Structures are given as structure tokens and as C-alpha cells.
Amino acid sequence: MLYRFRLFPYISLLLWILPLLLFSSGDNSLMAHDEGLYATRARFMFESGDWIAPWGTVHHKTPGPYWIIAISYKLFGISEASVRLPSMIIGILSVLLIYEIGKILLNKKLAWLAGLILSVQFLWLQYCRLGTPDVPMIFLVLLAILSVLKAELHPKYAYFWTFIAGLSLGLGFLVRSFMIFLPIVALLPYLIGEHRRHRHLSNPCLYLGFAVGLIPTLSWLWLKWMRYGDDSYAELFRFVFELGSNERNGNGIIFYLWNVPLKSFPWFFLALLGLVLLLRRPIPRYQLILVGFPVTLFAELSFFSTRLSHYSLCLYPFIAMLAAVGLSWLEKWGDGEIKKLPRNLSYLFGGLGILLMLAGIVILIGVDDVEIRKYAILGLIMGLGWLILPTVWIGRYHFHQKFLTARYWLAGWLIPCWLALAVAGGLGLFSDYNPDVRVFLQQPAIASIWQNHPIHFLQVDGKTAVLLNFYTPVHGEPVNSITELPASSYAWISATQAAELTTPHQVIGTVQKHQLIQVF
Numbered sequence: 001m002l003y004r005f006r007l008f009p010y011i012s013l014l015l016w017i018l019p020l021l022l023f024s025s026g027d028n029s030l031m032a033h034d035e036g037l038y039a040t041r042a043r044f045m046f047e048s049g050d051w052i053a054p055w056g057t058v059h060h061k062t063p064g065p066y067w068i069i070a071i072s073y074k075l076f077g078i079s080e081a082s083v084r085l086p087s088m089i090i091g092i093l094s095v096l097l098i099y100e101i102g103k104i105l106l107n108k109k110l111a112w113l114a115g116l117i118l119s120v121q122f123l124w125l126q127y128c129r130l131g132t133p134d135v136p137m138i139f140l141v142l143l144a145i146l147s148v149l150k151a152e153l154h155p156k157y158a159y160f161w162t163f164i165a166g167l168s169l170g171l172g173f174l175v176r177s178f179m180i181f182l183p184i185v186a187l188l189p190y191l192i193g194e195h196r197r198h199r200h201l202s203n204p205c206l207y208l209g210f211a212v213g214l215i216p217t218l219s220w221l222w223l224k225w226m227r228y229g230d231d232s233y234a235e236l237f238r239f240v241f242e243l244g245s246n247e248r249n250g251n252g253i254i255f256y257l258w259n260v261p262l263k264s265f266p267w268f269f270l271a272l273l274g275l276v277l278l279l280r281r282p283i284p285r286y287q288l289i290l291v292g293f294p295v296t297l298f299a300e301l302s303f304f305s306t307r308l309s310h311y312s313l314c315l316y317p318f319i320a321m322l323a324a325v326g327l328s329w330l331e332k333w334g335d336g337e338i339k340k341l342p343r344n345l346s347y348l349f350g351g352l353g354i355l356l357m358l359a360g361i362v363i364l365i366g367v368d369d370v371e372i373r374k375y376a377i378l379g380l381i382m383g384l385g386w387l388i389l390p391t392v393w394i395g396r397y398h399f400h401q402k403f404l405t406a407r408y409w410l411a412g413w414l415i416p417c418w419l420a421l422a423v424a425g426g427l428g429l430f431s432d433y434n435p436d437v438r439v440f441l442q443q444p445a446i447a448s449i450w451q452n453h454p455i456h457f458l459q460v461d462g463k464t465a466v467l468l469n470f471y472t473p474v475h476g477e478p479v480n481s482i483t484e485l486p487a488s489s490y491a492w493i494s495a496t497q498a499a500e501l502t503t504p505h506q507v508i509g510t511v512q513k514h515q516l517i518q519v520f
Contacts, residue, residue, distance in 0.1 A: 009112045013095055017119040021088045021128060023425030031080060032433035033463040035130045039083040040470045042069035052223045058231045060239035063220055064175035065133035083131035090139045091128030095119055097142040098317050104149045105286045110324045118320035120417035123263040127313055129430045134313050137176040141183045141314060144168040152198050162200060163209035170213015178240040183314055186297040190288035251307040260312050267323040274325030294318035327413060331406045346393040353386030374427045381423045385416025437467055440511040449490060449508060456491040458482060464512040468492050485519045493517055
């Protein structure tokens with residue numbers, strides 16, 4: 001019986017997150033562009049048997065993500081599901097790691113709550129369903145942090161756990177290149193602060209583990225250097241230099257000040273409350289992880305010139321833990337001043353829920369656009385969910401329904417987010433990133449061609465070309481001009497090139513400035 005009780009947090013977390021990861025719209029999905037890049041490059045590796053540089057030129061990223069996806073291809077075949085499965089599994093493991101870390105830093109209840117909160121953060125769940133390297137890198141960072149904490153709790157096995165910490169960070173370079181150094185630097189204040197007590201930084205196993213973790217990357221660099229010379233590693237440095245010196249999409253230094261709160265709503269604001277509480281009453285020994293790590297990382301990301309939403313993903317597990325602290329404090333309804341804040345929040349989110357419901361109803365009645373109606377349904381579900389908070393509060397304090405305890409109010413925060421994300425998955429908002437390309441490829445006449453005939457690629461590029469490259473089952477031989485195409489063959493070609501063709505051909509269909517043609 002005790003064994004089952006110990007397993008309850010893990011089982012409940014799995015039952016909580018699995019439906020969110022598995023909800024999808026079946027065939028109504030198409031990958032995002034960045035995801036398509038990783039999927040296509042991994043496919044080149046898998047099909048060519050060249051796991052070093054199958055694209056014929058030096059590459060600016062380490063091969064870890066491509067190897068992960070290519071291994072998934074080998075086990076499950078080439079498909080969209082195979083691309084996303086590793087991130088899904090690693091995302092689940094990351095939630096369990098947060099629970100383990102939270103048990104050490106906080107307590108079991110708050111650790112469990114942090115796992116639930118992490119699972120229902122929009123950007124986190126989105127990237128757990130994408131075949132990109134972000135979630136695998138975060139998993140390795142969390143594993144390193146847990147290993148450091150385990151080394152402190154179990155001095156007898158300190159060398160083993162410290163080795164695992166170093167190994168995780170070394171493998172992080174394989175997965176995410178120089179980006180792994182941002183969380184490493186954010187962890188340094190804790191390692192330095194605890195040096196007198198635990199001496200992690202003078203433990204040789206930390207550096208041995210890091211060196212072992214670098215072996216796959218160094219081996220890859222050596223084999224690539226034998227092909228391309230000094231450009232092999234120069235390209236890695238050039239790419240990170242460009243990221244560090246070029247601002248993208250006009251995202252200035254304040255980008256994360258609005259983007260992170262928006263993408264992690266409402267948990268970011270609860271995390272701010274948790275942060276204030278911890279600053280007022282610091283947690284002995286662990287303050288530099290729970291507070292120092294996310295604050296340092298946030299500053300690093302803000303000063304790093306290339307600012308994108310997914311670069312901030314490593315903050316989200318810590319937002320979850322801080323939000324758990326804030327929400328747990330609010331859960332203590334009691335009397336006096338503390339009672340006013342949960343009451344006001346209940347009414348505030350109840351009002352927000354009513355606005356979302358009204359907006360959703362108006363859009364569903366007055367708008368015919370299918371994509372917009374999806375978001376209206378999402379808003380309607382979210383709005384209905386937010387009504388739980390004022391309902392519980394009013395039932396408890398105005399109608400004296402004593403069974404409506406703080407636990408019901410706590411559920412009123414989690415359930416709306418879970419329902420909204422589940423509906424978003426069912427509507428394809430986490431999987432269908434290019435619906436016009438999907439609709440084009442699903443046309444019976446188009447599908448019968450690209451599924452049963454080899455299709456050539458004639459100097460096509462751009463985001464759409466990446467997706468066409470991955471979803472085309474059988475590729476024709478590489479060609480440089482249309483005159484090299486065999487008679488009656490098919491090819492993807494840009495609409496600009498097609499307008500200049502003099503060779504007899506038939507346009508089968510057009511999608512996003514690309515055409516599928518048949519040469520006569």
C-alpha cells in the first residue's frame with residue numbers, strides 16, 4: 001500500500017500530461033518550418049547513411065537533434081509522429097525531473113503542483129510536441145541540476161552524481177551547441193555559493209563527466225574536419241557570433257518582459273508572487289537555484305541579441321516552481337489581508353472568463369473563417385473554465401458550502417488551462433502549422449501523384465520547400481535544369497521558374513509560390 005502511495009505523484013502527473021501530448025487532429029496536421037528543417041536534415045542522414053554531413057557542405061549546428069530524430073526514424077519509420085515522439089517522451093521525463101527537483105527544493109506537495117503547472121504552460125506544451133532540440137536540452141539541464149542536488153544529499157555517491165551532472169551538460173553541447181552555456185552560467189552562482197560546503201567546482205568528476213559528454217561532438221567535429229578542414233568548427237563559431245550580434249524581428253532588450261508573461265499566462269504572475277515570497281523568506285541553501293538561476297538566465301537572454309520565444313523555454317520549469325509557491329500561499333484562504341487577494345483574483349478571472357465567452361460566441365455567430373472559429377472555440381472553453389474560481393469562492397463564502405475547500409479553488413486554476421490546451425490539440429493548433437500546404441497535399445489528384453511517383457526538386461527553396469521536401473515520399477534524382485528531367489516525370493518548381501519555362505509541361509497544382517508540374 002505504501003508503495004502505491006509513493007507512485008501516486010508520478011502516475012497522476014503522467015495521466016495529467018499524456019492526454020495533452022496525444023490530443024491531435026489525426027491527418028489534419030502539418031509541421032512547422034523549423035521542425036521541418038530538423039526533420040528533413042535527419043531524413044538525409046537516415047536515407048544516405050551518412051550521419052556526419054549528408055548535405056554536402058559544412059553545417060552550423062551540432063548533430064544531436066538530427067541523430068535523435070534519425071534514430072526515431074530507424075525505430076518507427078519516417079513520419080511526422082517519429083519526428084515528434086522523442087520530444088514528447090523527453091517532455092514527460094522533464095516534468096518528472098521537476099517533481100524530483102521540487103521535492104528537494106520545496107516539498108512533495110509543491111513539487112507535484114509545479115509538475116502540473118509546467119504541463120499546462122502553452123509554450124512548453126507546444127515545444128513538447130515539436131521535433132526541435134529545445135526540450136531535450138532543458139531535460140539535460142534539469143538532470144544536471146538534480147544530479148548536483150543528489151550529490152549533496154548522498155555524499156557517499158557524490159562522485160557518481162557529479163559525473164552525471166557534468167555528462168549532462170557535455171551532452172547539452174551536442175544537442176544545442178553553444179546555447180548550453182547560458183544555463184551553465186546561470187548555475188554558476190549556486191555552485192560558487194555552495195563551494196565551501198560541497199566543493200562541486202573542485203570535484204574532478206564534474207569535469208570528467210563534461211569531457212565524456214563532449215566526446216560525441218568532438219568525434220563529429222573530427223570526422224567533419226577531415227572532409228572540410230577548418231571550416232568545420234569555424235562555422236559553429238560564426239553562427240553563434242551572428243546570433244549574439246544580430247537582433248531578429250525587432251525584438252529589443254525588453255522582448256522577454258512581455259513575451260514570457262504572455263506565453264506563460266497566468267502562471268508568470270503567480271510566479272512573481274512566489275518570487276516575492278521567497279525574497280521575503282529565503283529558502284536556506286537553495287535560494288541561488290530557485291531564485292538565482294531563473295533571474296540570471298533571464299538577464300542573459302535579455303542581453304543576448306537574438307531574442308526568440310523558444311530561447312526562454314529553460315525558464316518555464318522555474319516559473320512552474322515559483323508559481324507553485326505563490327499558488328500554495330493563496331490557497332491558505334484564512335481571514336484578514338490574505339483573503340482579499342484570492343477573492344479579487346477569483347472575480348478578476350471570472351470577469352475575464354465572461355469576456356472570453358462573449359467574444360467566442362460573437363465570433364462563432366458572425367465569422368465564417370474556419371481558422372478564426374477555432375480560436376473562438378478555444379476562448380469559449382477557457383472562459384467557461386475561468387468561471388470555476390468565482391463559483392467556488394461565492395459558494396464557499398456567500399452560500400456557506402463548506403465542502404468547497406481551497407483544493408477546489410486550486411483546481412479552478414489548473415482545469416481551465418488543461419481543457420483549453422486539450423481543445424487546442426484537438427483542433428490542430430499544436431500540430432497543424434501550415435493548413436494551406438496540408439489541404440493542397442491532401443487533394444486526391446495531388447496525393448495520388450506524390451505518393452506513387454518520384455518527384456524531382458528543381459532549385460526550390462524557402463519555408464514551403466522544406467515542408468515539400470519532407471512530405472514528398474519518393475525523391476527523384478537531383479537535377480539542375482528542367483531539360484535534365486525524364487519525359488513524363490514530375491517536379492516541384494518555383495512559380496517564378498515555371499513562368500519562364502519553354503519546355504512543354506503541365507501545371508498540376510500551385511501552393512505558396514511553388515508548383516507541381518509534369519514534363520511532357
